[in-house]
Each structure stands twice: as structure tokens, then as C-alpha cells.
Amino acid sequence: MADIPLRLDIKDFGFRLIVGQDKFTFEKKNGEWDITELTERLKVVRQMYPEKSDATITVDNEVPYEKMILGMDVLLAGGFGSISVSTVEAE
Amino acid sequence: MASYVPGRRDRHNRPHSSRGKRSAVAMLSLTAMVDMFTVLAVFLLQNYQTTGEVIELSDDVILPKAAKVRELKPATVVVISKGQILVDKIPVATIDEVKTLPEISTLPNLQARIQDAFKVLEEKNRLAGLSQIKQAVNQARGVETAKPEDYKRVTVQADKAMDAGTVKKVMYTLTEAGDSEINFAVLRDDGKKKE
Numbered sequence: 091m092a093d094i095p096l097r098l099d100i101k102d103f104g105f106r107l108i109v110g111q112d113k114f115t116f117e118k119k120n121g122e123w124d125i126t127e128l129t130e131r132l133k134v135v136r137q138m139y140p141e142k143s144d145a146t147i148t149v150d151n152e153v154p155y156e157k158m159i160l161g162m163d164v165l166l167a168g169g170f171g172s173i174s175v176s177t178v179e180a181e
Numbered sequence: 182m183a184s185y186v187p188g189r190r191d192r193h194n195r196p197h198s199s200r201g202k203r204s205a206v207a208m209l210s211l212t213a214m215v216d217m218f219t220v221l222a223v224f225l226l227q228n229y230q231t232t233g234e235v236i237e238l239s240d241d242v243i244l245p246k247a248a249k250v251r252e253l254k255p256a257t258v259v260v261i262s263k264g265q266i267l268v269d270k271i272p273v274a275t276i277d278e279v280k281t282l283p284e285i286s287t288l289p290n291l292q293a294r295i296q297d298a299f300k301v302l303e304e305k306n307r308l309a310g311l312s313q314i315k316q317a318v319n320q321a322r323g324v325e326t327a328k329p330e331d332y333k334r335v336t337v338q339a340d341k342a343m344d345a346g347t348v349k350k351v352m353y354t355l356t357e358a359g360d361s362e363i364n365f366a367v368l369r370d371d372g373k374k375k376e
Contacts, residue, residue, distance in 0.1 A: 154193065155342070155343045155348045157346050159341075159365060160245070160248075162247070162365075163248055177285060178285065
């Protein structure tokens with residue numbers, strides 16, 4: 091099976107998860123980034139690709155650094171231990 | 182009060198003398214003692230190696246929290262506080278000047294300072310032969326062997342409210358300076374330990 095890209099965009103409006111060609115958006119709930127929905131989606135990804143361990147994170151420049159750590163924490167908890175942080179913003 | 186040589190006694194508290202006098206002096210074999218101290222020294226060295234890393238937190242830096250954490254390894258520390266960026270407590274840039282730079286840009290002072298720190302650490306490792314000793318100890322303990330470029334590890338301590346753009350500029354500069362790994366210092370969710 092070809093390795094599919096897994097990318098987590100941490101945007102001002104919330105999270106966006108890109109798995110191969112599929113995009114999933116998790117907007118903020120009550121002003122907070124929604125980690126519950128993201129965690130559930132990552133569980134599905136983990137079931138579909140049990141061998142996958144790498145992921146990339148992009149963060150908008152205005153987003154607090156704390157949210158970048160939050161995104162990394164959720165990915166680590168989901169079993170994606172090899173995380174790269176992109177220094178450019180996602181479109 | 183009188184003191185007595187330890188040993189078996191009768192009901193009048195008199196020592197049993199039927200088997201002859203027992204010596205109160207216990208002899209320790211010198212070889213065994215040397216062995217014992219060697220083991221103790223190795224234990225202390227290993228213990229220090231794994232738990233002796235102390236990270237000083239700046240007063241004006243509030244670290245973010247995370248649940249999935251790992252213990253920090255010795256590294257050059259870059260602090261991103263609310264007002265400035267420091268390398269091993271020496272200021273290299275202010276946050277205001279970093280914010281004026283374009284998205285993908287290096288911070289010259291930070292890059293120079295990090296490269297100097299790497300040079301010093303490389304020389305230190307070479308002179309002390311620490312890398313070989315570390316590798317031997319790790320091999321004996323069956324843990325992951327240290328990589329030769331481990332001295333190029335950097336720990337970033339950034340304030341949780343800092344904008345990601347500034348942190349990314351620091352990360353980009355560290356990569357340009359030739360770091361091998363960037364770790365982020367966080368507080369464990371229980372607030373007791375830090376990574």
C-alpha cells in the first residue's frame with residue numbers, strides 16, 4: 091500500500107485534517123479547538139492505516155504556540171509519533 | 182552501663198564460654214569492598230545520567246501543557262519569552278524585531294549563537310571522549326545508542342501565548358544552524374513534571 095500523506099492544519103477557525111485526498115474540518119466549539127472530534131477521526135485513520143506513524147503539522151502564524159503543542163499532543167496520543175512541523179502556513 | 186561483646190548468653194546474661202571466645206571483629210575482604218564501590222560509582226553515574234537533567238524555567242515563560250510527554254535529554258536551550266529570545270540565558274533578539282521579519286527568515290544572532298554553542302559542545306565531546314563512553318554505557322544497558330550528532334539537539338522553551346509565527350521563525354533558524362532535533366519543553370498535564 092502506498093504511503094498516504096497525513097497532515098494536520100491548525101487554523102484560526104479550528105483543525106483541518108488531510109488524509110490523502112480527503113479533508114476533514116473540525117471547527118472550534120465554544121471558542122476552543124475541538125480535540126474530541128479530531129481524536130475520533132484519528133482513531134479511524136489509525137484503523138485504516140495501522141502501520142502509519144508519520145504526520146505533518148502546519149500552523150497559522152497568528153495561532154498561539156499552545157495550540158501547536160495541542161495538535162502535536164493529539165497526534166502523539168493517536169499513535170502518530172513521528173511529527174514534522176512545517177514552517178510555512180497551509181493555504 | 183556496661184557494654185558486652187555480642188553473642189549467645191545464658192539466663193544470667195553471661196556469655197557462653199563453652200565453645201571458646203568469639204571475636205567481635207568482622208573482616209571485610211578488600212577485593213569485595215573495591216567491587217562494591219565500583220558498582221556504587223557506576224550506579225551513581227548512570228543515575229545522574231538519566232535523572233540529572235535540570236531545566237531552569239524563566240519567570241516570564243508559561244509553558245503549555247501536554248499529556249504525551251517524554252523526558253528531556255541534555256540540549257542547548259532556546260527560550261522564547263514574551264519580550265525576547267535567549268540562548269543559554271543570553272538575549273539574541275527581541276520579539277518585536279522578529280515579528281517584523283518575513284515569514285521564512287533566519288535570525289542571524291540566534292543562528293550564530295547556536296552554531297557557536299554546537300562548536301563548543303563538539304569540542305567538549307571530542308576532548309572528553311564522552312560520546313564513546315556514552316555509547317559503551319548505552320550498549321551495556323541495552324538502550325538506544327547515542328547518535329554522533331546528539332550534541333546538536335535543541336530544547337525550545339516558549340511561552341504558551343506566543344504566536345506560532347515567531348516560534349516557526351526560531352525553528353527555521355535552528356534548522357539552518359544545523360540542529361539535529363528540536364524538542365519542545367512542556368508541562369505535564371498534572372503540572373508536576375516537565376518534558
